[in-house]
């Protein structure tokens with residue numbers, strides 16, 4: 653049964669000098685792995701910020717189910733190195749994804765959650781290692797574990813594979829794909845990397861020159877971006893968007 657978690661209706665974002673996209677319609681269902689693809693400056697980050705409620709659209713709306721407050725989101729950024737003198741163990745770094753209060757200990761339930769996610773991301777043997785001394789791929793897996801430890805409904809991979817080598821990219825996404833199937837997780841993967849998107853996604857949304865195209869991932873090579881087919885009107889009226 654399809655269960656929408658995000659519904660995007662006629663979404664338009666316009667900055668004073670540019671319409672980034674116009675009249676975008678897409679539904680993201682639970683269990684879907686949606687890749688948002690497009691060249692530099694195509695509008696991927698702008699779309700993501702609008703979905704997350706950080707940017708108010710010029711027109712249209714984003715509905716979130718059951719509500720923005722209740723939908724749990726995990727976020728993995730683009731890889732940035734962590735200095736070798738970073739003091740936390742990998743386990744304590746992952747535990748930061750659980751801490752919502754000032755307390756120096758974790759409950760038994762939280763300890764279980766932490767052990768489970770370290771196992772699912774194949775990091776158990778590194779739990780006591782100082783994160784700063786781990787490899788780049790291990791650090792990025794630790795970010796993934798931190799994003800998943802609270803068992804989110806939606807995982808956002810924001811160019812999370814961009815600075816990783818090929819082996820690490822596939823290792824990271826294999827873990828995501830495995831976790832996704834086990835837990836019926838919904839994934840939004842923002843990327844330039846079409847082969848990776850093809851391999852792991854169920855669906856895609858491509859942004860290009862103010863237009864968009866969406867479909868199942870099998871259609872990614874064959875679809876031709878045509879404004880008429882997608883009923884896109886890029887000369888919409890409306891004010892510049894506001895930042896919230």
Ligand SMILES: Nc1ncnc2c1ncn2[C@@H]1O[C@H](COP(=O)(O)OP(=O)(O)OP(=O)(O)O)[C@@H](O)[C@H]1O
Pocket residue numbers: 667668670672690691692693694695696697698699
């Ligand atoms: N706050 C802003 N004000 C004005 N223009 C903006 C703003 N944010 C983004 N833009 C413009 O909107 C367009 C889309 O930018 P965006 O960052 O969403 O693209 P992107 O696809 O994420 O690019 P990249 O892959 O390089 O991160 C760009 O032309 C950018 O310069």
